[in-house]
Amino acid sequence: MTAPVEEAVRHVLTVPVSDEQLAEDVAVFLAEGLVAGERVAYFDDDTADLVLSRLADDGVDVTGPLRSGQFQLVPQEFTRAALHAPIDELAGLMEQNVGDALGAGWSGLRFSGQMDHGLRRPGGVVLDEYDRLLDEAVRAHPLRALCVYDHLRYPDDLIATMRALHPAEPPAAPLHDDSLLRITTTGPARVRLAGEIDHANRPQVRRVLARLIDKVVRGEVGEGTLTADLSALRFVDVAGAVSLVHAADELPVSVLLRLENLRPGVARLLERCGAGFAPQLELVVRERHPLCTADALGLAAGGQGA
Amino acid sequence: MSGLVHALCRARDDEDLAGRLSAAVLDALAAGGTVATLLRPVTEVALRGRVAGALGADAVAGLLRLRRDSGPDGPSGQTVAGLLARDVRERVRRGDGPVTVVVEYSADLDDPRGAYWGEVEAAVALALADLPVHLHCFFPDRLPAPVAEVVRRAHPWVRDADGSLSPGEPADPRRLLDDVPAAVPAELGAPAVAFRFDAARLREVRRAVGEALRGQGFPGSRAEDVTVAVNEVATNAVHHGSRTAELMLWTPEHDVVCEIHDGGRLADPLPGLATPDPGRAHGRGMWIARQLCDLLHVWRDDTGTHVRIRAAA
Numbered sequence: 001m002t003a004p005v006e007e008a009v010r011h012v013l014t015v016p017v018s019d020e021q022l023a024e025d026v027a028v029f030l031a032e033g034l035v036a037g038e039r040v041a042y043f044d045d046d047t048a049d050l051v052l053s054r055l056a057d058d059g060v061d062v063t064g065p066l067r068s069g070q071f072q073l074v075p076q077e078f079t080r081a082a083l084h085a086p087i088d089e090l091a092g093l094m095e096q097n098v099g100d101a102l103g104a105g106w107s108g109l110r111f112s113g114q115m116d117h118g119l120r121r122p123g124g125v126v127l128d129e130y131d132r133l134l135d136e137a138v139r140a141h142p143l144r145a146l147c148v149y150d151h152l153r154y155p156d157d158l159i160a161t162m163r164a165l166h167p168a169e170p171p172a173a174p175l176h177d178d179s180l181l182r183i184t185t186t187g188p189a190r191v192r193l194a195g196e197i198d199h200a201n202r203p204q205v206r207r208v209l210a211r212l213i214d215k216v217v218r219g220e221v222g223e224g225t226l227t228a229d230l231s232a233l234r235f236v237d238v239a240g241a242v243s244l245v246h247a248a249d250e251l252p253v254s255v256l257l258r259l260e261n262l263r264p265g266v267a268r269l270l271e272r273c274g275a276g277f278a279p280q281l282e283l284v285v286r287e288r289h290p291l292c293t294a295d296a297l298g299l300a301a302g303g304q305g306a
Numbered sequence: 307m308s309g310l311v312h313a314l315c316r317a318r319d320d321e322d323l324a325g326r327l328s329a330a331v332l333d334a335l336a337a338g339g340t341v342a343t344l345l346r347p348v349t350e351v352a353l354r355g356r357v358a359g360a361l362g363a364d365a366v367a368g369l370l371r372l373r374r375d376s377g378p379d380g381p382s383g384q385t386v387a388g389l390l391a392r393d394v395r396e397r398v399r400r401g402d403g404p405v406t407v408v409v410e411y412s413a414d415l416d417d418p419r420g421a422y423w424g425e426v427e428a429a430v431a432l433a434l435a436d437l438p439v440h441l442h443c444f445f446p447d448r449l450p451a452p453v454a455e456v457v458r459r460a461h462p463w464v465r466d467a468d469g470s471l472s473p474g475e476p477a478d479p480r481r482l483l484d485d486v487p488a489a490v491p492a493e494l495g496a497p498a499v500a501f502r503f504d505a506a507r508l509r510e511v512r513r514a515v516g517e518a519l520r521g522q523g524f525p526g527s528r529a530e531d532v533t534v535a536v537n538e539v540a541t542n543a544v545h546h547g548s549r550t551a552e553l554m555l556w557t558p559e560h561d562v563v564c565e566i567h568d569g570g571r572l573a574d575p576l577p578g579l580a581t582p583d584p585g586r587a588h589g590r591g592m593w594i595a596r597q598l599c600d601l602l603h604v605w606r607d608d609t610g611t612h613v614r615i616r617a618a619a
Contacts, residue, residue: 180509198508199541235512238538238591265530272594274584 013166016150020182023054033110039101043079043113056290057231066299108142189222194232197240231261241273248281260284314461328356334406344409383426391433420452427460428479432579497554535598538591543568560619569610
């Protein structure tokens with residue numbers, strides 16, 4: 001879970017260890033801007049689907065903001081062109097965009113994006129120079145930026161350079177992240193599972209949940225209920241579903257395991273694995289309507305979307 | 307009656323068959339039960355005539371005719387048994403009363419070794435074991451020797467001409483496949499997608515299957531269920547089988563067909579047919595996979611264990 005960005009720190013770096021963390025950090029950052037009445041822009045390069053899906057998981061409706069122009073999804077071609085543009089144009093471009101946002105009545109501009117096309121810039125990588133310009137712009141204007149340099153797309157030496165350039169990095173201390181599944185704490189007896197559970201990570205997931213259940217059973221947290229938000233759990237295999245049901249079966253009678261915001265497919269499998277016969281297992285299903293990138297771009301262009 | 311009564315009925319000729327079959331069916335209907343049939347068309351017509359004569363048209367309409375054609379993959383006794391069990395379980399759940407199933411030998415399903423009959427009899431014995439079903443299997447007196455041997459070992463009961471049951475000489479159903487393994491399904495040609503995977507790459511298996519399902523226009527929820535099924539088979543292959551396995555994918559017409567091949571040998575030649583023990587996780591994956599597919603056929607040979615899955619649109 002990303003900590004709330006302090007007022008003083010408006011230029012933030014995150015170095016996700018997995019796409020689940022990337023989606024989580026970006027979605028939280030964008031959603032904060034939508035609530036704060038800022039214009040919010042995301043520069044897509046193959047990750048918008050991930051981010052849009054996570055926003056839907058988080059219960060953030062971006063349909064209205066896309067139509068009103070509050071949320072701007074910048075298409076891949078534009079993102080790539082901007083990253084290969086002459087560097088001296090950048091400061092002016094940022095100033096102009098901030099001006100546009102303020103002129104349209106928003107309280108500021110915040111943006112994030114997938115910038116790894118900058119790694120393939122003819123004439124060499126200048127992402128660090130971009131970042132120095134960005135930092136100056138953030139100091140001078142009502143502008144916020146979340147720079148995403150994840151381990152999957154960027155080399156370690158560039159990540160080290162970027163870390164040195166940024167004043168702050170949100171603390172990331174997941175209970176578990178194996179790039180297939182990410183488990184984060186969202187409250188005293190609340191966790192969130194994002195990703196997929198299968199044969200490769202099932203034992204570790206089981207151990208993490210067992211430790212949490214143990215804390216609730218011993219009365220240290222949660223007043224008898226452990227809640228897991230599964231809105232971003234896209235897949236669980238049969239043995240994984242069975243172990244969730246068994247975990248609930250083995251609880252003392254006074255303790256509940258509550259799985260909330262379940263995707264219908266995950267809920268169906270849990271039912272097939274005997275969830276209905278586990279009185280201490282509570283399932284709360286939520287339908288979700290994620291936008292894909294093409295639909296989101298269509299909405300922004302004034303269409304009705306799919 | 308709590309579990310399966312699996313009985314062999316030997317008929318001298320078509321006339322004897324029609325008489326004994328209709329007697330069994332009329333008994334079952336008189337007892338308030340429901341009847342499902344898996345018969346040759348000529349026998350089905352004769353049975354319906356006799357039931358209509360005795361009980362009227364409504365009784366005939368109540369007979370459930372099970373699908374007999376084997377589809378593009380060729381005969382799969384385990385798939386037939388799985389579908390039958392699914393249907394019977396649903397009737398039991400609804401409280402439809404005792405279920406009687408009548409099935410009949412058909413020479414067109416014979417192969418020289420009697421592989422189909424060994425597979426289907428073993429599969430129904432496993433799949434229906436815990437269900438309140440009377441299963442009457444009608445075979446002619448004269449059969450090719452390998453089929454006769456399989457049939458003799460497959461049935462715990464023999465239903466005599468007067469309708470009484472006497473004990474047979476049954477073997478453990480799974481042992482019926484020791485000498486004569488389940489058949490290789492029909493050839494499909496070169497797959498559209500094929501790659502090897504291990505336990506760390508199951509996500510790629512799901513992704514490939516998901517793309518094929520979306521490409522064929524499967525609705526989201528159906529695509530999710532079929533992906534669960536393929537993932538279970540793939541998991542089994544790299545967990546119980548060899549460390550790596552191979553996925554092959556075809557997209558014939560509106561269907562999606564997958565095969566998963568591993569180099570191991572399953573202890574159970576017919577996994578996922580027996581109802582899983584609610585207290586144990588083991589065995590549930592393949593059972594659920596069978597519930598979610600239109601065909602799930604497992605066969606073994608010297609190179610390992612093979613599974614074909616078909617999901618029809």
